[in-house]
Amino acid sequence: MILAITGCAIGPEQPQTVRQALLALGQSAAEEVIKSPPLEATSLRDQVLLLSPPSVDGSFTIDQPQLQESLTRGLLGTEDGPQVLDWQPGDTPSEHSGQWLIDSRLIADGPRLRLSDRELLPYRLELRLRRPGDGAAQWSTVINGAFDADAL
Incomplete structure (x- = not known):
């Protein structure tokens, strides 16, 4: 009985920090x-x-x-x-057959969603996997979600 009363007294879950939200993403x-x-x-x-x-x-507010x-x-x-390496457009990748280039884009995917206790910012993360030197993606996917505006 005490647990039920205590559970009701707890407020809404605290928003994740931007670091936590990005690590989960x-x-x-x-x-x-x-x-x-x-x-x-x-x-x-x-x-x-x-x-x-x-x-x-x-x-x-993510860079x-x-x-x-x-x-x-x-x-x-x-x-x-x-192995994971940061790559810059001016870098010349080797001819190693095990190398893959990952391109990514984080895009706002609609207006803010206002809930009773918070605002959510919908996003779309686009990922593309291709061979260095080849512009054609050999695989791509999209991850949809929403950040808690209080965390950002």
Whole structure:
């Protein structure tokens, strides 16, 4: 009986910090990339993933380095995972057949959603996997979600 009363007295769940929200997004993105058909063909330990600088919609208070860090941490946190390197457009990748370039875009996906206790910012994270030097994606996916505006 006491537990039921205590449970009712607790207020709404506190919003995640921007770091927590981005780390969760990075983990979700890593799970999608790791299970992609192009990477399933060989051992992840033999793969080198080059992260290109992500594109981030200006309506978020998230910057490119924050998103890139969350994607890097998500990929590096994978058990027996790949090597992960930051890549810049001017870098010349080697001809190593185990290299993949990951392109990403974080886009606002609609207006703010006003709830009784908070506002949510819908987003769409687009991920593309391609070979360095090849503009054609060999795999792509979209992750949809919403950030708690109080966390940003």
